[in-house]
Every structure is written in structure tokens, then in C-alpha cells.
Amino acid sequence: MFAHTKRLQYTVRVTESNPGLANLLLEQFGGPQGELAAATRYFTQYLAEDDPGRRDMLIDIATEELSHLEIIGTIVAMLNKGAKGRIAEGVDSEADMYRSISGAGNDSHVTQLLYGGGPALTNSGGVPWTSAYVDTIGDPTADLRSNIAAEARAKIIYERLINATDDPGVKEALGFLMTREIAHQQSFEKALYSLQPNFPPGKLPGMAEFANVYFDMSQGETPTRGPWNKEPTFEYRQAETAVDGGSGNGEVTLAADEAACVQQAAERLRSDPDSDPQTGAMLGAGGDAAANTSAARQRGGKGGTATLDDGEPRSGGA
Known part of the structure; x- marks a missing residue:
């Protein structure tokens, strides 16, 4: 009340x-x-x-x-x-x-x-x-x-x-x-x-091997050491990958039918790293920029032709 x-x-x-x-x-x-x-x-x-x-x-x-x-x-x-x-x-x-x-x-x-x-x-x-x-x-x-x-x-x-x-x-x-x-x-x-213990919050303890580790994650100037990152509370370590001892990669287990679908989609959506497609930005540049782009393609670009809005064929990537 x-x-x-x-x-x-x-x-x-x-x-x-x-x-x-x-x-x-x-x-x-x-x-x-x-x-x-x-x-x-x-x-x-x-x-x-x-x-x-x-x-x-x-x-x-x-x-x-x-x-x-x-x-x-x-x-x-x-x-x-x-x-x-x-x-x-x-x-x-x-x-x-x-x-x-x-x-x-x-x-x-x-x-x-x-x-x-x-x-x-x-x-x-x-x-x-x-x-x-x-x-x-x-x-x-x-x-x-x-x-x-x-x-x-x-x-x-x-x-x-x-x-x-x-x-x-x-x-x-x-x-x-x-x-x-x-x-x-x-x-x-x-x-x-007045609550004891009051840290860490919640009920579950942290993983003992990482709870008191300080990772130096920034490279460059000599780091400043203080009570926030030094002994006796912290073990000071350089930045590491795969600190768990694993591969450091994402790993997922899929059912056979799911894996087949994922592989099929990956193949369908795969990009061609050797291509050099002509973009709308290139076309919109016009004048010398478009001409230079076209000339560069003729000298070293991958074969193929692209037709512009004016109907003239231009050398371009696939």
C-alpha cells in the first residue's frame, strides 16, 4: 500500500x-x-x-x-x-x-x-x-x-x-x-x-583452468600490468587460439540427409574466385573510367562478353 x-x-x-x-x-x-x-x-x-x-x-x-x-x-x-x-x-x-x-x-x-x-x-x-x-x-x-x-x-x-x-x-x-x-x-x-559467498554471481562455478587467466589481447605498446592482470590473482598469458586444445574451428554433426542438403547448397552458391565481373558501379562511371576498365579487361581479364544497355558488346569477365 x-x-x-x-x-x-x-x-x-x-x-x-x-x-x-x-x-x-x-x-x-x-x-x-x-x-x-x-x-x-x-x-x-x-x-x-x-x-x-x-x-x-x-x-x-x-x-x-x-x-x-x-x-x-x-x-x-x-x-x-x-x-x-x-x-x-x-x-x-x-x-x-x-x-x-x-x-x-x-x-x-x-x-x-x-x-x-x-x-x-x-x-x-x-x-x-x-x-x-x-x-x-x-x-x-x-x-x-x-x-x-x-x-x-x-x-x-x-x-x-x-x-x-x-x-x-x-x-x-x-x-x-x-x-x-x-x-x-x-x-x-x-x-x-552480507551475502557470502557473493562472487561469482549465480550458482555455477567457472572453469577452474580459465577463471583466473588474463589474456593480453592487444598488440603493440608494452602492456601496463596491475592488480587487474597480474599475480597472485591472475596468470598472465599472451593471446591464444584454441585454448581448449581443440582445432579452433566450428564443428557440427549433421544427419546424413542434412549434410547432403548443406553440401548441395554450398555447391550451388559457390563463388568463382577467378572471375572479375563488370559491376553496375563500373557501368555507371562512364567515360574514361568505363573505357579504362574495358581496356584492362581486354589486356588481362578473363574471356567473355557482356552487352551494355547501348547494345555494344564489351570484353568482360564471366
Whole structure:
């Protein structure tokens, strides 16, 4: 059950209208790192979670993310409020109105005209929100790691938004939201490490002979060695083919009738490596290019003739 409290989780104070900033803030309203994406991600995880501790944590954080969505949406609406009223009442001349909604270096005209200045479920570029932003896979160790990364990405976006405004009230509210991303990240990390073992994700172990091997797959400059690719965790090896000891080729077993069909199709579709057919691009080149191509064929090309649209026979490949 959800019950809405009309007071925001954090007081929002906006000094002046700023449609351009409002448009940027939509990134945290309907963007991939935004509050709606976070709320739906944690809510769906909560519904499928059997562990009582993680279940409580997920619904608490999902619900708080909805309150953050309300804060961001309120800021967007307040930043747009002045422009919304002017457009709705048509108080400006056509030219002045066009200049005001087109802004200086922002796309706020989309939200002004299409959504009337209200917070839209899009990112700052106008791309509609999608459930594809929710990357839950149903394994706690994998999902918690994804949640930690999502909170980290959201914190970075909030930092960038804070740096994009000089409105003290907006800065303060965004600072609160950024700080809560840190708190959530810590909760998810604590929950992850309360699971033992928590790596690798899932139930099946890796193949022991490859689980701690690092392959140097790029050639050129001397590779940089570090804890990500050196002993004692990793055995460092050069790039290899057929590390399983097999042929390194694709091998498939077919029934006799299937094999016969495959062979028949291969023969029918076999290309001639000795041919040098004249192409439509060659014909379309015209002039000297076509003449040079024809002359080259006469000197060294494979025998055969091709008839052009003008009816003149030309030497060409088979």
C-alpha cells in the first residue's frame, strides 16, 4: 500500500524561472540515471525478493526514489512556471515568444510547446523514458552490483547539474538528492557483502583452468600490468587460439540427409574466385573510367562478353 504525504521530503526553493535548467533536470526525471528508473528497478526487485532484509531495504529505497522523483518534478515545474504562464496567456509578441522558448543553447522549446512546461517523462534530449532502463536480472549479487553502479552514475549526474546552476535553492536540493545516492550506494554494498559467498554471481562455478587467466589481447605498446592482470590473482598469458586444445574451428554433426542438403547448397552458391565481373558501379562511371576498365579487361581479364544497355558488346569477365 502507498499513501502520499503532500509535503516534500526536502524543501525546494527556486529563485527565478529558468526553462533551460529545467530541461537539463529532466535527465533525472525521465533519463536512464533518473529517479523513475531507480524507483522501478528497486520496486521490481523487491517484488521478487525472498530475503526479508533485502526485501525491506528495496521497497524503502524504491519508495524514497519516488519521493525524489517528486522533488525533481517540482523543481522542473517551478523553473518552467514563469514561461508556462507567458506562453499560456500569449502575453508576448510572436517574435519575443519564439526567442524566449528557443532559449540560448538549450532545447527547452520541446517541453514548453509539447508539454506546456510540465515535467515530461523524457531525458534532457527529449527521448521518452523506457523500461529498458531497468536492468534487473533476478540474481541478488548481480542486481546489487548493478544498483551500486546506478547510484554512482546518478551521483555523477547530480554533480554535473549542481555545477550548471547558480540558483542557491536548486543547488541545495540537488545536493540533498546527490547525498542520498551515496547513502543508497552504501546500503546496497552492505547488503551485497552480507551475502557470502557473493562472487561469482549465480550458482555455477567457472572453469577452474580459465577463471583466473588474463589474456593480453592487444598488440603493440608494452602492456601496463596491475592488480587487474597480474599475480597472485591472475596468470598472465599472451593471446591464444584454441585454448581448449581443440582445432579452433566450428564443428557440427549433421544427419546424413542434412549434410547432403548443406553440401548441395554450398555447391550451388559457390563463388568463382577467378572471375572479375563488370559491376553496375563500373557501368555507371562512364567515360574514361568505363573505357579504362574495358581496356584492362581486354589486356588481362578473363574471356567473355557482356552487352551494355547501348547494345555494344564489351570484353568482360564471366
